[in-house]
Each structure stands twice: as structure tokens, then as C-alpha cells.
Amino acid sequence: MNWQKNTQNHLETATLGYPRIGKNRELKKALEAFWGGKSDAETLIQTKHEVEFKNWEAQRKAGIDRIGIGDMSLYDQVLDWSIRLGIIPERFASFTGLERYFAMARGKDGIAALEMTKWFDTNYHYLVPEITEILQPADFNDFLETVHRAQTLLGERAIPIILGPVTLLRLSRFEMNQEEACKKLSDRYLLLLQELKKMSIPEVQIHEPALVLGDAAYFKPLYQSTYQSFSQIGLPIHLVTYFDDLGDTYPWVMELPVAGISLDFTRGRNLELLQHHGFPADKELGVGIIDARNIWKIRPDSILSTLEAISRVTTNLRIQPSASLQFVPYDTQLETKLPEPLLQVLSFAEQKLEELKLLANYLNGNPEADKSLEFIRSQWQTFLQFSPVNQAVKERLQNLTVKDFERSLPYEQRQERQPVLPLFPTTTIGSFPQTAEVRQLRVKLKKGEISQAEYEAAIDAEIAKCIKFQEEAGLDVLVHGEFERTDMVEFFAQQLSGFAFTEHGWVQSYGSRCVRPPIIYGDIARTQPMTVREFKVAQSLTNKIVKGMLTGPVTMINWSFTRTDIPRSEQAMQIALALRDEVADLEAAGAKIVQIDEPALREGLPLKPERWDEYLSWAVDAFRLVAGIAKPETQIHTHMCYSEFGDIIKHIERLDADVLSIENSRSNNETLFEITNAGYKRQVGNGVYDVHSPAVPSTEQMVQQLKTGVANLPVKQIWVNPDCGLKTRRWEEGIPSLKNMVEAAKILRHEFNINEK
Ligand code: GLN
């Protein structure tokens, strides 16, 4: 396809946002120095501006025609918009400036921060706006100042990114009538648009990702009235959507009075919708064609055929990443340890800019681009040879039968054979404090300052301390403490073939917190036992039962960058096979209980509810494949924190875990009620205290929590445990908390033993 032959236009490129933590995590470091009192506000702002400037430079140099600007944030862009719009809850009224900003983000002097939750189906977290009757005055000065700076560098290419009012509303908690809130907010947006118009901005991007959610139709009147009023300003508006397709809302979204609409062509069925309904002749289409959520280079042939198909519907278009590039790391060039054939097919933000430009050049008829695309094809070929299909894994998957996904006996019969424990058995979720000393051990091992044997001996000493403490505290089912694990996904991934790790592949999770997701690049297989050594050490030190501790396949998938050449379900099954072998090895080593953690099962749900069943069906199957090997005598636990279950309870039951431990103390027993209302028959680990707070919970408080459990569940179904792992706590907090917890269990045990007599 040659663009110029078909059209008179020169095909343009655009971006929708960029990573903002800094190529060397400069912003993270600056934030932490500021919070720690080691630097001042001026230095922090200066760092922010420097990172922002470099981001603009990278996009300018790459030759991007319309560079999205204004997405840079000190903590979270949703918080930035809340503050600009005057959505500042009463409890922060005594603060101003940066102090207020960080109080809202992180809490201060006992004043609770805004709630934090996941940004759509990404691993980024935003702060939930709280809209109340009384709004503070709007203040767009910081934004306008940014736009001004961007114009100085980028001129006409600077395109402000604005978080759309309906999406903001959809993601907020509010105490007022929705239409009223929307009207109030839109009026403020109008002021901003007027100011931007005065600055001769050629166009603004208004991001409305909520348009892809299942309930978007419900907000139709709000979208219509809002964009009707915005159109009066006479500033061209480009309405941006991403993360999924528009679904049923497609026809009316096309009618909104805007100059352009962006669609994500890397997820969902936008292409089908476009082909079916067409695209309005008076609008420009923003083609989100470069995957902003994954780290792979483009596959030239499939991308060109999609572009070809789109251009048959409209040629009034531009090409761009599917969303903000904040979901990928900065630059593959920083990586020094990845195998060359793999590195060659990776693409982080900077490479994605190049790819975008390359595609545009190709379509604009530049002969050089042809060669570059051919070169990418050859890199994929080389990669294929580097990472061939693992035939053994493939055959094993093909030969699976229904039986492999089932325990050999139903729950009722398994239960009789499983360990006999006191009423209200007590346990923990797995990890114990990861102290600086423990983390230091790994650094020393990496630097070669200590040997593997010395490292293991030091870990074993921690395990011994942990076992001793748990015995003293009187816990019934013990854990080894997970001291050898950096992170619950990374630890397993590092021992499995098919996973790769970056040195600098950081992506922002929230605020200054960044994660470095492992990359699944090939077929996954286990080469040796992964957790058996530590389990054996722990079990040898006590007569009580020690739980084997695994991270489940779905969580492994959801917290990694995955392959795009085979389905996620298949990648999950490969991991499940590896974990299945681990379960068998743990049993052989004497484990009577094995816990398979799936904290990310719920968060992997697709944005559109109509696709939930499809996801849950393979996700639950993957879990069952891991657990299916266990003998009926072996008790399988699973742990899921901060998940709601009400709408997926049938699938939770199908996991067929003997014991399910849940979060409870933060949600006010919401999760517990969801489970009990559904008549859940298996055992439930009642999260009796919040591990994310340094406060030591009282025995009395936990007795109350347990009594709520008793009021709703048969006593025999109740376990007693904290909400989640104790990794981020200090021993000083962990010890008294667990002692109080055991005390609470004893009080209940006493009451019920008496009652039963
Ligand atoms: N076993 C893990 C731990 O205790 C579970 C962590 C999690 O649920 N996020 O740390």
C-alpha cells in the first residue's frame, strides 16, 4: 500500500502520553528524597520538568507530528485533574500546595489518603476522586504553564492531553446527583478549553477511556451534552479511547461533535465495528496501531494488513500507539544482559516511536522504510530460531484429559482425610518481614561477595527464626517465611525457562512505585524443583505442619508481559504444568498443605463483562491443573487479596480449593458476606487484620471480626489469618499482631468448645 498514491495527504503520527518516571527513575528518586526530607520542593519540581523535557525531546527527535503533552505527573494524573478541577475533599482543607497534593496521595497526620485502585485493566493505580457538593475553585495554572513550555519547544506539535469529564466522573465516588456533578465539572473544563484556545493550540486530546466499559451506554446523555457544549468553543477536539473496542456505543460515539476520534486497534474488535458501521467523513481517525501495553516489536505483515483494511474505510487518519506509552519501559538500549535475538524483537517507548515513524514513512512511500521493515521481518525469523517450540511441553498439553484438571475425590471426602486441626485454626499468608538485611543478602550474592552456600545458610537462619517465632506464638499451620523471594512472581519466573528479565524495564505502578514485569518470550518449563529446599528446611524444624507456598499460574501471567504469538490461556497452562510438578514434589517431600496464591485472578478480568466467562474458564482451569495432581489427603489453600467475589463466586467455587483465604478487615466484611451469601461450602480464611497498616490490632478487635464470621459461616469452615503476607511489616509489628490473633482464636475456641458440650 502506498499512501501517497491513494491520497493527497501526508500520513501523520501522534502520541497519547509517555512514561514519566524518568529513564533512570529520576522522578522516583527525587520523590523519595523529598518525602524523606533530603531535598526541597524546588529540586523536586525541577526534576519533574527535566524528565518532562527529555520526554518531549525524545518524541520531537523521533519526528512525531503531534506530541501528547501535559500527562507528566508527580504522583498520578487523575489526582492532578482532581486538584485542577477543585475536587478536593474537606479533610484536606487545612493543607495547600505540595503538602496537600501528597496528603491526598499518601495521607498525612492520620488523615486518610484518597483511595487507590487499578486504572482499567492495567497494573497502574490511580487515586479515586471524591466529588462532594462543595468544590474548591478550579486552578489550571500548572497545566497552562506546561502547555506554554511545551509550545516553546514543540510549537504546533504540542497537543495537550486532558482527562475527559465523563471518564473522571465514572471513576469517582460522588455524593451528588450525577448530571449535576457533570454539569459543574464541564463548566470548569470549558474555562480550560477557552484558555487553550487563546494560546492557539491546534487541537486537544480529550481522553475518555470509560467509553469502552460495559456501562458506557448509561452515560450517553452525559457524553452528548458535554461534548455539545465543548464544541461551542471552536477548538478542535480529538476524542481518545483505548484499552478495548467501543462495542455497542460505536454508532452514537461517531456522532459526537468532535473533530477526531481515536480507537484502539490492538484490542477488542474495533476493526470489525469500523468495517461494519463505517467512519464519519467529517472526522479524523486516530489509529491506535502500535501496542502500548506490550513490549514486542511490530509484526510488519499483520500491522500493514490492518492498516490497509482501515484505509479502505477512511483515509482521513493518523497513526499512533494504542494508548499512553506509560505502560512500557523507556528504552531497550539500556539492557545489556538480554540475549541478542530477544533484544532485537523488543520494543519499549523509544523504539515504539521509531516504529511509528517507520510505518508512516513506509506508507508515505519512502523506499528506505521498505528495507527497515524487511529487516524487522528477519529479526523475527532469527528470534524464532533462538526460541523454538518446546515439543515436550506441547505434547504434554495436547495429551491432557479432563481428569488432569480434577482432584481424585470431591471436597467432602477429601476433607475427612486431611490434617486434623483445632477449631479456628490459625495461620499466616506466607511472607514474613523482608528486612533490609535479608534484601542485602541477595545483593551480596549477586555481587559475588557471598557464595550460594553462604546465602542459603543465611536464608535458613531466617527460616529457623521464623519457625521458632510461629511456634512460640502458638500458630497451628506454619510457613517458612518466603525470605528467599524478591517478589512472588519474579522468584518463580527466574527458575522457569521461557522467562526473561530486564535490568531497567521499570513501569510505574503508582506514585514512586515501579515494577519490572518479567517477559514471557518462549515455552515455559520447569527445570528443577523451585521451593522444595526451603520447605524441607522449615519442616525439619517443627512437628507442626508447614505449608508449601506457590504463586498460581494466573497471577504469573497477569503480572508479566506476555507473548502475542500464542494465547494467554496457553501460556497459563504451560506455567500450570510446571507448578503441578512442584505440587507433586512438595507432597513427596512431606507437605500436607500447599497454598497456591492467586491475588491477581480477579484483576485479570476483561473490561467488558461479556468476556468474563471466557477468561475465567481458562483461568480456573489453569489453577485446577496445578491442584489436580494433589492427593486427597493434601489440603490445597488459595489466597486472594482485595478481590470482590460476588459476581464471580461460581468460578471461585470451581477452583475447588479446600481453603480460601480472603481480605476482610478493610472491606468491612464485604468479601465474607459475598461468600457466605452464596452458600460457600468450603473453608474460608477470614482475614482478621489489615497487614498494610503498622498498627497492632487488638485481640478484642479480632474476636469481633471472627464473631462476624461465626454468625455467617459454620464454625468448622473458619480459619484465622491476617489479610495478606507480612512482607512489608517489621518484626516489631508482626510479632504482637500475630500473638493477639492467636489469642483471639483461643477465646473463640474456648467459647465454642463450651457451647458444643
Ligand atoms: N504468599 C504471599 C505473601 O504472603 C502472598 C502475597 C499476595 O497475596 N500478594 O507474601
Ligand code: ZN
Ligand atoms: Zn494477599
